[in-house]
Amino acid sequence: MAEQTSVTLEKLVALCKRRGFVYQTADIYGGLNGVYDTGPLGTLLKRNLRNAWIKSLEATGYDILFMEGSVITPEAIWEASGHLEGFQDPMVDCTFCKHRYRADDIDLSKPCPHCGNTAWTEVRQFNLMFKTQVGAAADATSVAYLRPETAQSIFVNFKNVMNSNRVKIPFGIAQIGKAFRNEITPKQFLFRMREFEQMEMEWFCRPETAEEFFRIWCAIRKAFYADIGIAPERIRLRAHEKDELSHYSSETSDVEYQFPFGWKELEGIANRGNFDLSRHMEFSGKDLAVYDDDTKSAFVPHVVETSVGTDRLFLTILFDSYHEDTVEGETRTSLRLHPRLAPYIAAFMPLSKKIAAPLEKIYGELRQKGYMVQYDDSGSIGKRYRRQDEIGTPLCFTYDFESEQDSSVTVRNRDTMAQERISIDQIEAYIKKTLG
Numbered sequence: 001m002a003e004q005t006s007v008t009l010e011k012l013v014a015l016c017k018r019r020g021f022v023y024q025t026a027d028i029y030g031g032l033n034g035v036y037d038t039g040p041l042g043t044l045l046k047r048n049l050r051n052a053w054i055k056s057l058e059a060t061g062y063d064i065l066f067m068e069g070s071v072i073t074p075e076a077i078w079e080a081s082g083h084l085e086g087f088q089d090p091m092v093d094c095t096f097c098k099h100r101y102r103a104d105d106i107d108l109s110k111p112c113p114h115c116g117n118t119a120w121t122e123v124r125q126f127n128l129m130f131k132t133q134v135g136a137a138a139d140a141t142s143v144a145y146l147r148p149e150t151a152q153s154i155f156v157n158f159k160n161v162m163n164s165n166r167v168k169i170p171f172g173i174a175q176i177g178k179a180f181r182n183e184i185t186p187k188q189f190l191f192r193m194r195e196f197e198q199m200e201m202e203w204f205c206r207p208e209t210a211e212e213f214f215r216i217w218c219a220i221r222k223a224f225y226a227d228i229g230i231a232p233e234r235i236r237l238r239a240h241e242k243d244e245l246s247h248y249s250s251e252t253s254d255v256e257y258q259f260p261f262g263w264k265e266l267e268g269i270a271n272r273g274n275f276d277l278s279r280h281m282e283f284s285g286k287d288l289a290v291y292d293d294d295t296k297s298a299f300v301p302h303v304v305e306t307s308v309g310t311d312r313l314f315l316t317i318l319f320d321s322y323h324e325d326t327v328e329g330e331t332r333t334s335l336r337l338h339p340r341l342a343p344y345i346a347a348f349m350p351l352s353k354k355i356a357a358p359l360e361k362i363y364g365e366l367r368q369k370g371y372m373v374q375y376d377d378s379g380s381i382g383k384r385y386r387r388q389d390e391i392g393t394p395l396c397f398t399y400d401f402e403s404e405q406d407s408s409v410t411v412r413n414r415d416t417m418a419q420e421r422i423s424i425d426q427i428e429a430y431i432k433k434t435l436g
């Protein structure tokens with residue numbers, strides 16, 4: 001079995017479409033730049049990613065509550081957060097071919113990468129928020145925005161959550177939800193999209209503990225990526241230099257992944273101080289301070305944020321798990337997904353439809369118990385294996401003529417392709433052991 005792990009973005013995009021992970025939005029109408037639809041297999045993988053993230057937070061043993069904020073949000077939030085004024089990227093156009101670029105993405109002393117001419121416009125600032133209007137009357141009060149991050153709905157609900165749940169500082173509020181950014185140049189497939197999902201957690205703590213919690217959360221979040229099977233040598237934590245820090249942050253570290261197009265941010269972890277709560281106090285006129293019974297004084301909690309994009313993580317997982325080897329002179333593609341992330345944990349394959357009954361029975365039972373298993377009875381066994389390899393199914397159980405005699409099946413491993421014989425009533429235990 002010769003190894004050849006050369007993954008490219010083109011190969012991933014093709015696999016995603018072919019197997020139903022991701023489709024271009026409105027494909028039949030030519031698509032829309034920077035937005036994508038998730039197909040049936042992608043939906044399963046995303047669900048597993050979200051569950052893994054939730055579980056990793058719960059496993060800390062900390063108090064972490066979950067919420068879901070609205071996507072449409074009033075202007076006041078973004079005035080207070082600073083996004084109205086500052087959430088912008090520098091933009092430049094080539095006056096010759098009209099191509100548009102993020103000015104910090106290209107070297108303006110060089111010609112346009114698209115047409116080869118050097119004829120740039122002035123660099124202008126472009127606000128990335130999608131503006132909309134709610135209700136029939138178009139006036140200043142009807143202006144709203146699609147949220148560019150999920151974090152602010154956590155901050156504006158901080159007191160609601162505290163008052164309606166018996167929870168004490170320190171605690172976290174976590175959220176999974178859509179965010180929208182009118183990126184100047186969406187690119188690299190799911191890496192930079194205009195509509196995407198974030199998994200964010202805001203950790204509220206006493207000011208003097210924020211630095212330590214920042215370090216703790218950096219460690220927890222880095223460990224998460226090893227837990228879901230990402231190669232440790234392709235993950236690193238990178239602390240921001242002073243001049244990179246956002247105005248609100250005293251410390252930020254990015255979890256970066258080594259994509260084929262370089263080391264890039266996968267998750268941001270920031271010590272945001274009390275910037276957000278203080279600004280919302282100032283702009284809303286509401287008191288968001290917390291009273292400390294022990295010291296008989298009030299304080300505004302400090303916040304450590306962890307923020308990862310579900311779609312960017314999805315892309316990372318695909319890159320990391322994509323594998324090619326040569327089997328019997330042909331290229332075999334497989335996704336070496338962690339068993340807990342794989343859309344299907346196992347496929348059930350009768351050698352012939354005529355002898356399928358016992359296998360069908362156990363497949364049905366496992367489905368009822370909630371296992372994500374697939375039944376695959378069409379095509380040659382070789383073709384079925386390739387299909388399952390490509391969608392990352394860790395185990396295939398085949399039932400053959402011998403099985404009729406000895407009530408056992410062949411189980412085949414996706415990564416090693418090793419096969420062993422086990423009794424039918426060991427199948428569930430085998431799957432459980434694989435799931436870990």
Ligand code: ATP
Binds near residue numbers: 192
């Ligand atoms: P970048 O520098 O890549 O634009 P950012 O620093 O603006 O990212 P944050 O605001 O920190 O990103 O967002 C947190 C996370 O949300 C990112 O680490 C990333 O995983 C995800 N994310 C941000 N923007 C996008 C996007 N346009 N498409 C997909 N995921 C995104």
